[in-house]
Amino acid sequence: MPTLRPGTVRRYAVGAASIGVTALLWQWAVTGPLADKPFATVPEILGRLRDFAGDPLFWSSLGETFRVATIGLVISVVLGVAAGLMVGQSDLAYRSTRVLVEFLKPIPPIVILPLLVLVLGPTGDMGIFLVAFGGVFPLITQTAHGVHDVDPVAAETARSFRLTRWQRIRTLVAPTALPFVATGVRISASAALVIALVSEIIGGAPGLGKDLVLAQTTGDYPAIYALVATFGVLGVLVNAVLAAIERRALFWHPSVRSEVTA
Amino acid sequence: MTRRLTLVALELWLPVVAVLAWWLWSATAAEAFFPPLREILERFREMWLFDKFVSDVVPSLRNMAIGFGLASILGIAIGMVLARVRLLREAFEPLMHFVRATPGVALVPIFILILGFGSSMKISIIATAAIFPTIIATMDGVRSADPVLLDISRAYQLSRRQRVTKVLLPSAGPQIFAGLQVSLQVAFVVMIASEMLGSTQGIGALTLLAQQSFAVTDMWSGIVLLGLLGYLVNLLFLLVRSRVLHWYDGARKAAKE
Numbered sequence: 277m278p279t280l281r282p283g284t285v286r287r288y289a290v291g292a293a294s295i296g297v298t299a300l301l302w303q304w305a306v307t308g309p310l311a312d313k314p315f316a317t318v319p320e321i322l323g324r325l326r327d328f329a330g331d332p333l334f335w336s337s338l339g340e341t342f343r344v345a346t347i348g349l350v351i352s353v354v355l356g357v358a359a360g361l362m363v364g365q366s367d368l369a370y371r372s373t374r375v376l377v378e379f380l381k382p383i384p385p386i387v388i389l390p391l392l393v394l395v396l397g398p399t400g401d402m403g404i405f406l407v408a409f410g411g412v413f414p415l416i417t418q419t420a421h422g423v424h425d426v427d428p429v430a431a432e433t434a435r436s437f438r439l440t441r442w443q444r445i446r447t448l449v450a451p452t453a454l455p456f457v458a459t460g461v462r463i464s465a466s467a468a469l470v471i472a473l474v475s476e477i478i479g480g481a482p483g484l485g486k487d488l489v490l491a492q493t494t495g496d497y498p499a500i501y502a503l504v505a506t507f508g509v510l511g512v513l514v515n516a517v518l519a520a521i522e523r524r525a526l527f528w529h530p531s532v533r534s535e536v537t538a
Numbered sequence: 539m540t541r542r543l544t545l546v547a548l549e550l551w552l553p554v555v556a557v558l559a560w561w562l563w564s565a566t567a568a569e570a571f572f573p574p575l576r577e578i579l580e581r582f583r584e585m586w587l588f589d590k591f592v593s594d595v596v597p598s599l600r601n602m603a604i605g606f607g608l609a610s611i612l613g614i615a616i617g618m619v620l621a622r623v624r625l626l627r628e629a630f631e632p633l634m635h636f637v638r639a640t641p642g643v644a645l646v647p648i649f650i651l652i653l654g655f656g657s658s659m660k661i662s663i664i665a666t667a668a669i670f671p672t673i674i675a676t677m678d679g680v681r682s683a684d685p686v687l688l689d690i691s692r693a694y695q696l697s698r699r700q701r702v703t704k705v706l707l708p709s710a711g712p713q714i715f716a717g718l719q720v721s722l723q724v725a726f727v728v729m730i731a732s733e734m735l736g737s738t739q740g741i742g743a744l745t746l747l748a749q750q751s752f753a754v755t756d757m758w759s760g761i762v763l764l765g766l767l768g769y770l771v772n773l774l775f776l777l778v779r780s781r782v783l784h785w786y787d788g789a790r791k792a793a794k795e
Binding site: 286287290291292293294295298313314368371372373374375376379382383384386387388389390391393394395469470473474477478485488489491492497500501503504507508509510511512514515 | 545548549550551552553556571625628629630631632633635636637638639640641643644645646647648650651652723726727730731734735745746748749752754757758760761764765768769771772773
């Protein structure tokens, strides 16, 4: 049971105070020196966020963004882990694909966005493809790395016990590789939301990102800032949920155990 | 020697086969969206070497270099201050995690409204989006410095300047570079995004305009250039990193053996 120590209370108090001061400064700036600039006041932004909460269109945009990010992520996990297992278990496959993967990995998905828009149009499918493309490479390399990391003595032991291929994967490869895969999933998952938004902001696919561009072109300033604030909150939530899942799924692994005791 | 050659051949056969397959397939496929690779490379030479080089490639790379440079210097400085001053750290941490979780590309429309479509908008948004990974990594790196090192530097009465440049920065170096690498990737993405949203200048703008006007071969040559740049920028960064951190990589290698 976590208890609130004085240090924690202080940290929350200082953090809350600084958010309050920032809001006041913002309000002062946009009503004073920046009044004729494209900003919105704090009450306007908060009011728009409240309107969003009761607006089915907002929720359907949010749902669409989430759908694209989630399906794309699932595809990249399935493909990435399968490819990573293959690449990691065979030296031949590892060496053959290394240059290709290392070349493609640092290329951000936004680069192929024009091609995807041309072929698939400004659709959710385009977004899903983009998310999957962006997420698959970290998963391939992380999984392959994890499989490579299997303790040689344990591998020899498994061979002398004549474990079947499936037994070997379940009892030997999976426990070693899982933390690496989890890291890959976390990297790809936090990228998934961003890439989904990119496919909407630049590619024109439906979702919250497209709403942002619409708000920009119509000059609806409160909506712009309310949407960007929504993205920030979503990002923080996704990161928190991922960290919690990782702690729960890997509670037995040293990297997580030391984190808890520290 | 033969073993070396075999290894090189093992690593290179698939990329070579992939490019060859693309070349042969696209030569006869007659797919509207997948023009022959030969034509793409021809357009690549015509466009980027060097017709649009000065007008578009140089401004793109200059914006990214300035934006990333600003983000690196300010990010390390701010991270250092936040690591050392507890009150500031506690005040800025929640805000920082919030802004960092906001995708940089989503801030581009706001920056366009405020600053227009020029270079100042592009440089500002690149620097703003790229600064947070470096701040957070520097902060974590400096905070996790070995306490013994800090005690020793106090015992030797190092000046504040010496403590920062000789002890804190080197010991946080590996983490700072990890943060800088993320910042660089963000800078590259935001560079492209800032050009794709309504601009007419830059590699990203030309690529998207080509797509919108169905100039498929031009679009492909833009994609090839951006892909190559994405790879090369990362490679350059890794070279610099291994030069600066060779002591760290050496120590790790020794520890493993």
